[in-house]
Amino acid sequence: MDFRVLGPIRLHTAGGSIGFGEPRRQAVLAVLLFEAGRTVDVDVLVDRVWGESPPRQVRRSLQAHITRIRRALEQADPGSTYVAREAGGYRLVVRPEQVDVHRFRNALRNHPTDAATLRSALSLWYGEPLAGLRGHWVERTRRTLREEHAAAVVAWAEAEIRGGGAASTITQLTELTDEYPLRETAAAALMRALYAVDRGADALAQYERTRRVLREELGADPGPELAAVHGAILRHDPRLTATVRAAVPAQLPADITAFTGRAEELAELDRLTGRTGDEPVVIGVTGTAGSGKTATVVHWCHRERSRFPDGQLYLDLCGYDPGEPLPPTEALAMLLTALLPAGAKIPLRPEERAARFRTEVSARRMLVVLDNAATVEQVRPLLPGTSTCVVMVTSRDSLAGLVALHGAHRVQLDRLPAADSVALLGRLIGDRVTAAPEAAAALAERCVRLPLTLRLAAEHAVSRPTTSLARLVDELQAAQRALDLLSGGDDQRAAVRVVFSWSLRRLSPAARRSFAALGRHPAPLFDAYALAALAGCPLDEARRQLDVLVRAHLIHPAGADRFGMHDLLKAYAAETGDDFDAHTALDRVYGYYLATVSAAMDCLYPGEAHRRPSVAAPVSPVPAITNVDVARDWLGTELPAVQALVARAVTRGRPEHAVTLSALLFRYLDGHHQAVALAINRDAQAAARATGDRAAEANARIALGGVHHQAGRIELAAAEMWAAHTLFEEVGDVLGQARALGNVGMLTESAGRYPRAAYYYARALTLFQQVGDVTGQAHVLTRLGTVEVRMGDGTAGRQHLDEAKVLHRRAGHRFGEAWVKMGLGELAAVEGRPAEAVRLHSEAARTFAELGHGDSEAWAIDGRGRAESLSGHPFTAADQHRQALEQFRRHGDQVGESWALNGLGEACQADGYPAMARSHHAEALVVATRAGCQEQIARARRGLARAAAPVDTQTARQHYDHAIAIYTELGLSAVEATRAELAILT
Template sequence: MDFRLLGPVRLQVRGQNVAIGEPRRQAVLAVLLLEAGRTVGVDLLIDRVWGESPPGQVRRSLQAHITRIRRALEQADPGGARVARDPGGYRLVARPEQVDVFRFRRLLREHPTDVSRLSAALELWEGEPLAGLRGDWAERTRRTLRQEYTAAIVAWADAKIRDGDAAATLTRLTELTDENPLQEPAAAALMRALYAVGRGADALTHYERILRALREELGADPGPELAAVHEAVLRHDLPTASAAPAPVPAQLPADVASFTGRADVLAELDRFLADGTGEEPVLVCLTGTAGAGKTATAVHWGHRVRDRFPDGQLYLDLCGYAPGEPMPSSDALAALLSALLPEGTRMPPGQAERAARFRTEVASRRMLVLLDNAATLEQIRPLLPGTHTCAVVVTSRDSLAGLVALHGAHRVDVDRLSEADAADLLRRLIGTRVDTEPEATAELAERCVRLPLTLRLAAELAVSRPATPLSRLVGELRAAQQTLKLLSSGGDQRAAVRAVFSWSLRQLSEDTIRAFALLGRHPAPVFDSYALAALTGHSFDEARAVLDALVRAHLVHPTGDDRYGMHDLLKAYAAEIESDEPAALDRVYGYYLATIAAAMDRLYPAEANRRPSVASPECAMPALDDADSARDWLDAELPTVQALATAGRPEHAVTLSALLFRYLDGHHETAALAVHGHAIKAARAIGDRAAEADALVAAGGLHMQAGRAVSAAADMWAAYALFGEAGNPLGQARALGNVGMIEESAGYYRQAADYYTRALALFHRLGDLTGQAHQLTRLGTVEARIDRREEGYEHLRQAMALHQEAGHRFGEAWVKIGLGELAANEGGLADSCRLHAEAAALFGRLGHRGSEAWAIDGLGRAEALDGRPVDAAAHHRQALDLFRRHGGRDGESWALNGLGEACLACGYPDTAGANHAEALDVATRYGCHEQVARAHRGLARVASDPETVRDHYERAIARYAELGLPAAECTRTELAELSLSC
């Protein structure tokens, strides 16, 4: 039996919660638990639970609560903890280790420097201690426990810093100092952590911030500890020897085994780096023919000088010469930023914004950026840093004259290897046979055009046939090249290279050659064993064996755990091999579609009937046993999915978009735009109106999340019309519901309710329970905002029943938000807090951070109404961070206004005004009209000039009245009362 106080008051038996009852009974139990083993007098119990004005029959109520607590304890664990009656009071008989507060305190007391024990202590916390309990005693106890929690985080952070893992403390310390801006020990710990990871300037900035706060709020200067840390940062006198460096990208591929030659190229690269002026980035372009080893040279040099770039090394294959399209600059920037931005940070939407953010992120960082296989100057121009601290190496088959002329790049030609270097490479790969047959070695090198790629293939063949003289192997190659020369009527270098490829395949079995040829037709640049099994029709184990053979022959190369790629020359050659297997691509697309469908069923089972049905493949599929493994697989295969959307038949692009809609909703904006955009074009190409409309709905949802309301509405209405032409009323219902969401986002709740009602009627007529549940959820929520309380409760009750019947946890969480708003409107603030907290926790488990932000913001509003502005400010700030990271421009304005209101209630009018001003800007820019009014109302409350006050109030009243919201009358009353007081 365990008792939990570091969160909602709970009793747990074998991991299962046992109901305690109403908050007053929870408070009685909490008092007894915190005094476990000691007698608590009846008067003291009454004072702590009921406060200074208890009801007349309070002793009878206390006795009733004690009786029910005893019964709950006895039923949960007979012979376990119990409540004893002592003279003058009650005593809880329980072991200290059964109460989380005592376990927490013991871990801190006995292990004040042990990271693992301190981490275990912090893991005992489940949110706000004594959550839901009200009264002076509960608040005092909470305050004490929060102080202990702060001390625990500081102790844990100090231990992590000492152990060299300062970077792991930054998030938690930043959150703590944001929530407690005047906590000097936390501020000092954050400064130590920032300094330890090389961010001394940020540490000084944080000191200035807390210095201002202390002087403005308390009229005091920092205490000795914080002042000492500040001085130590200024003197560079904090210990950093054991501190781990800040996490940095280290994306260089593995260095090439037996790298040979290129001493002249490496020397030039070294010289360019040493001669850097310090005013602009070092920019070098390695150009040369395919297979000359440009990438290998750049990667090898990168490993040699990586210590010169302690802030990271970025690598990106721009696919400039792959069989498909080169990587767009916007996608390239997204890939680079993904390695630089903190996890969960919202990706800037457009190419210009991404380029600006990339330049900002690498400013002042000493980084190496390797851009491989660039096609054109236009492709790489947005990827160039603007800081002299970076070195950029570009590889390309093109001369990229514009990069030299316009950007001052140094061009270095990577030609064929010299005769000596070619022979040396063969010696390293083959061994002493090279020295015994020097003439055959020299001819072999020439037959391979002295290109590293072909030399390695030839060497692998020689190693696989150790008893065959090199001269005989050269004769075979000579014959193969003569045949190809006759067939191609040419003797150019490309023909010679193709001959080496053809010759190297002879050592392989027919089955392996067939697999190689099929991989040339695989639409994605990277593949795994399952994909090859689908292409070939083999079992998984057979596919693994074939891949092992191809890797040994250097025809494919590993890129990660069961991930493989092919040199673009080899891929192009493989695609040339005749293969009369048109079903191979059908099999591989069938595999991907089926596995995506299975992953989506794991993640969103309640919406399975809304996704297209997909046939089960005959090939092996990865085991996706739970939601986590399903999401991991989708995340890993997302680049492949994008390639599949562009390279397959139009119906494949359409199906991919429909399957992935919910997964991409609110996530992976770049991929979502690509997948849905290709689906729109594909559906138009095949004249599938309903499929085009589905893709338009998905694209419109992306526009809506990004605050592009006009584009979103245009897509939804276009989809509505197409669904009508296709005779698809279910699609029309979806489009109408989404138009309602656009109106809701703008604050036009009555119009939104009308659209939701129309959509609901369509879903009801069609018997679509999932659609009905969604519309009832949104309808009930907007009704809560226009004071239609009875209708709102009824619609949300119906929605909850439908969601629960379908097992749709995502929908259940949204219903809780609506019910939480209704509860807050009626004064049920404890219920409102509970509902919003439950919704936030559920969204968090589902991985929907944007939706989680709405729940947390609602929790902040309820806490503010409940007289807890500090807690409200913390949750509004948390919601704001989530909105900014995961989209939801309208949500930003909600959170900023909530933060402004909480700051004013805490006594910080200037900060409140700044938040409302920012909310006004965001809400105006994205058309969130209710939040425009709310911002004006907030600005009126903090303004000092009477004319400014009146102007903001009148603007708020006018906007609320335009929207038909009850807040208009409340705001008029505020203005009238203010006028009377003046």
């Protein structure tokens, strides 16, 4: 059952298309469809269908229409009830996803930058929405839908342009600018698209057309965005191209020193990547461990990187590490993090991530290296869908499924030819190889002619410059003979192990112990502190041993003071050290990370230290966390390792560490690193369930709710918060219940439902007072005072904010105190003290910047913009709102984005640019609708009314009516000012 209102009102079923007769009946059905699944009051139905002057027997007419609609639906689906009579009204018993308008709006709400999803949403339109219907509600709804459609076209076009598909957008953008010649966002997008396809002259002509219309119709000049695009085109500014193209990653590891041989394989890669066709080029480079698969691919990629100007992605899938392979959903998050702007929202579900990845690489000439794949299933979701991409997959597996199902080409790496093996030894050892060619050839054979073992043997030879190669061959042969007796002989892996052991034997006992310790490290990268914890040695000793292992080619540098290890060597290292107590070593390394994370969090957020779990003093060295910069940098660097540790704790019998790390990191991850936060907190939830710790599970669900809230997934966020509340009730955790209720209040506040938010905050406050939690009281007092200010109760708001300030200061909680300053800044603004409001918001912004909370800083900057507007400085205000808007978008905060867009629109209106104001408010309306922020929907409507008032009184009145209805429903004082503006208009 597919209901359609984005065109004629129709029902599409497997049996065909069904109409519903006369327009009044269609209008009744349309109202029910727009409220699908919700009860619609009879009076609302009458008002929307018949308007202000309904006939005397209107309820009888409505009942007759309902009866015929019910009959038509039951004939289409016998045995089902589709129209239910409920107290006071009627409800259409269908799911919103069965109605095209809800599918369209959900696509805009959940995937605002996904070109494929937006394209699909636009395809739902079959003509004029609500075609053939008339009436006040119909016309108002139709105008809203047209605005949303226009905004969706621009959003889709921008997504296509970013992905390199500008050519596909030009026709629709041209039609849109013809229909809406004053819509500057559409004109700017069209200019970018034209410039991207080398039609710069046409882009300049479009600017002149738009400029002329703005002058003739509104007496205004083009706004900053349009003017900036125009100027960039005139200058051929490369930054304009940067706005057209997405981020250009360059993730290839360093090329391999002294790479030797593989001429045939490199030539085959040249041949395969030179093929043309409609499918992406996927190449599987397979071979035994140590055969140089990664080295060969990385060497080829460096040689040919200029062929891929849109970027090179590299991802180690850890398919053969001692730990778990990288799950595809996490791999997709890492790839999207490299492709998207910092802080951009990463989809929640794996299939959405895969679709977003394909969208981001669509039409881009990119190289994607997927290293160390365990199985085809691990790779399949990571494959692009465009012929412009080349994908290199390395694996010990034959990747037969990739070849059979995805048309991949396989390049098999065997052992190096004898001549190439000797040549590699010559490049690494030097003249001794030339002087003793037979011994060099024998050494190559004893190393099984594998690049990894050849390099280790060469390092062994270099470290013993006075020992002949023949002597080294004899030593290696003797060691292999001994192992052959134990293993049955003629085992290539046994020979590799002998070379490893040969390299290891020349090391000191401390270096061998360090090597064994690193084989047990749960994370892929490590530093001296991690080694000191694993090996139980002093820090200086750990640093010395890392240097020794690097020189021995047993580990490799992987960044500043960070190191990695080949998975084959790591697996071997994990088998060595018979006397090594791996269990105790892991306890020490977890202790190191727990203690350092705790210290960093105490430095950044001292006011919440009592809420975080207590951590035992570490038995190994930890870095000195001396200030907030050091704390923030350490957490940022070590976050991938901590994520790996959390995942390892869940699967390897230490679930309590996963729970503790998640709880420690709560505030740091709150509003940051969405993909990592989601993974860590999900692991923590699983760990808590495994141990039966329901309070810990509730804490993890609160954290997950925060991630969903930040990403705009309000329903999921609310579900997590209420689930956490239930769990806390079951275990009698009053503090947890208070935290959950406070978070529900924040969700409610985001929607603009301030009285209801105040109710939840008051309940939470009572519980926080009951358990004596000062920080919790301070937090909810801050939010309670702020919403009271917004509801017009300045006296109560000031009292609660002042109480919160005292409590935050007592706890040393600068983060919370900065939010208090923002609330007091709002109060100063409404009481006519804009200069004080500017000062308070500026102080809050500085604090958030120091703590590294970009999203909170954006709220402070946006509040400063509102204060500047009240000070009579609209130009300065617009600049502040633009800064805030950029940061909100970077952090994926849609509620904040709607606030900043409305602020920008109000500043433009005050500065005499109604067309620009209209554009910003229209965009705010779309974003606020997507985020479910009712207050900002009303604010956008009010702004649109002001922008339309001079030239279109009817449209202005409709927008005012919408705004008044929402403000009235929310119980906000803005309703009176909005009514006054409407009265002046009429």
